[in-house]
Amino acid sequence: MPEGRRRLGRKPGSGPRHDAKDQRHRSDSAPEGRRRDERPPAPPPPPAARATDEPGLPTATVLVKAKRARPFFGRHPWVLDTAIDRVEGTPADGDVVDLATHEGRFIARGIWNASSRLRVRLYAFESDVPLDAPFWRSRIDAAIALRRTLGLDDRSGAARLINSEGDDLSGLVVDRYGDHLAIQVTGLAMAGRLDAICDALEAAVKPAGILLRGADRGLSKLEGLHLPDRVIRGTAPEGPVFIREGSLSWGVDLTEGQKTGFYLDQRENRRAAALLARDRRVLDLFCYSGGFAVTCAITGSARSVLAVDGSAKATALARANADFNGAANVAVETADAFARIDSLAATGEKFGMVILDPPKFARSRGAIEEALRAYHRINRVAVDLLEPGGILVSCSCSGSVSRDDFLEMLSAVAQRSGRQIAMLECRGAAPDHPVSASCLEGEYLKCVIARVA
Numbered sequence: 001m002p003e004g005r006r007r008l009g010r011k012p013g014s015g016p017r018h019d020a021k022d023q024r025h026r027s028d029s030a031p032e033g034r035r036r037d038e039r040p041p042a043p044p045p046p047p048a049a050r051a052t053d054e055p056g057l058p059t060a061t062v063l064v065k066a067k068r069a070r071p072f073f074g075r076h077p078w079v080l081d082t083a084i085d086r087v088e089g090t091p092a093d094g095d096v097v098d099l100a101t102h103e104g105r106f107i108a109r110g111i112w113n114a115s116s117r118l119r120v121r122l123y124a125f126e127s128d129v130p131l132d133a134p135f136w137r138s139r140i141d142a143a144i145a146l147r148r149t150l151g152l153d154d155r156s157g158a159a160r161l162i163n164s165e166g167d168d169l170s171g172l173v174v175d176r177y178g179d180h181l182a183i184q185v186t187g188l189a190m191a192g193r194l195d196a197i198c199d200a201l202e203a204a205v206k207p208a209g210i211l212l213r214g215a216d217r218g219l220s221k222l223e224g225l226h227l228p229d230r231v232i233r234g235t236a237p238e239g240p241v242f243i244r245e246g247s248l249s250w251g252v253d254l255t256e257g258q259k260t261g262f263y264l265d266q267r268e269n270r271r272a273a274a275l276l277a278r279d280r281r282v283l284d285l286f287c288y289s290g291g292f293a294v295t296c297a298i299t300g301s302a303r304s305v306l307a308v309d310g311s312a313k314a315t316a317l318a319r320a321n322a323d324f325n326g327a328a329n330v331a332v333e334t335a336d337a338f339a340r341i342d343s344l345a346a347t348g349e350k351f352g353m354v355i356l357d358p359p360k361f362a363r364s365r366g367a368i369e370e371a372l373r374a375y376h377r378i379n380r381v382a383v384d385l386l387e388p389g390g391i392l393v394s395c396s397c398s399g400s401v402s403r404d405d406f407l408e409m410l411s412a413v414a415q416r417s418g419r420q421i422a423m424l425e426c427r428g429a430a431p432d433h434p435v436s437a438s439c440l441e442g443e444y445l446k447c448v449i450a451r452v453a
């Protein structure tokens, strides 16, 4: 049975939804006497059967602590357990709940998950909007319309169609690779609504297939989610999907690849780096499937490129992408980047451009210092490898390392190396990865392009 239906289509009166509704109208469920006295006489409860037949309506009210409501009036979509004063009702995980001030004033509507510290994800800030299938559809349509505005609706290319909080769909990421969609679910709220989400995606983009990817790793564990990778709709591609970006083609492995298959967030940064790569000897450390390496070789007319990644699967993809695009001057090596960069420095090798795009070094706030030390170490050696006037392209995808911290790290590298580092561009993720101003936690990618004297 489709997930969405299973979760939302409970039989009238058969579960917590029914109990919660009842409880909300029982005067003895209000924990504070003041509230109980001030309330007008409770209207007769609506028939429980009606409530259960209307998916998207709240089964409980979550009241935030005094003085903790402000971020939610500012549309921040994450309600942590520590912000909650009490819950009126007994919502099941995945149920729609209303968020209210501790006096009971409506703030927003969201979805409950007691298995996560992020207890409620908020989706609507109006009290008359049910979180039902038409609601998800309109959010998804709006996200897809934005990609059309950005000129990213070419069916031979790839784009991020939905970027979680950046598209007001917390916990949901959808990437389009040609005719296929890859979905990443990081919130239980979205896992229970995959059916409605896939219906909306099918109506809007008519994909050949929809695959669920990466859902059981990392963040999803924090949500009590166990969704194995699988094909949800249509068919999986046979072999890699080929996508076009400008004059380049990339083979993307949708079933085994990292992320949902390709680093779409670096699209514009690869082009910006390539603009400065002409006639240079380029080192692309942490190359994955060769995104920067091949763009610099072909679009940027680099003299030669050495691409290094620790994963043999990644370097096989990079080799294939280099060959496929006719980039004969790209050498690909499988090696640990830290050891390889040291060995290059030890033998006095010099490059005209060094690209550093390491994996997330800081997985939590506590790991920031350690991450900054690792960034410092590779950037410090990268600067040594650069000939005078060389270009450093230095990235960080650790969301918990702030842009300021990252720039401070580069400042320390300049100081230690005695080289002038002139920052030409401080870039972020591609525009199909919008960041909500109400949820700056969505900003993670930094890409500094600098000239090192």
Ligand code: SAH
Binding pocket: 258, 262, 263, 266, 286, 287, 288, 289, 290, 291, 292, 308, 309, 310, 311, 314, 335, 336, 337, 338, 357, 358, 359
């Ligand atoms: N620049 C790439 C994305 C890089 S993602 C692009 O634009 O597509 C980070 C990569 O670092 C991954 O491919 C991962 O396999 C690699 N990696 C992680 N740890 C590594 C290490 N110690 N040495 C070398 N590569 C490593």
